[in-house]
Amino acid sequence: MMMGYGFSGPFGWLGMGLGILVHLAFTALVIMAAIWLFKTLFRSGSQNEPRTDALEILKQRYAKGEITTDEYQHIKKELE
Incomplete structure (x- = not known):
């Protein structure tokens, strides 16, 4: 029987929760950077x-x- 860590890694639900938070933070940074760039270019x-x-x-x-x-x-x- 082969045991794997799965989607959330070796940390179980905690790993999945942290992964979601990191993903949301990265998405927010990308959106803020896009807004800043848009405002700078079209000032x-x-x-x-x-x-x-x-x-x-x-x-x-x-x-x-x-x-x-x-x-x-x-x-x-x-x-x-």
Whole structure:
């Protein structure tokens, strides 16, 4: 008669339970990595827009004469 360990290994039900937990943890990590990758790849570039918008507003204010050349240059340095 040949005795084998079967699906759960030499630990019986405990081995099967630990195997399920490891499998669920791995699946959760894969799903989280996929979500992170999706968000990173399809980000709308919103980090650069406020700075670009601020520079455009600054240029418009300078063109309208609302600020002086010194103020323009000082604010531009701060934004960059």
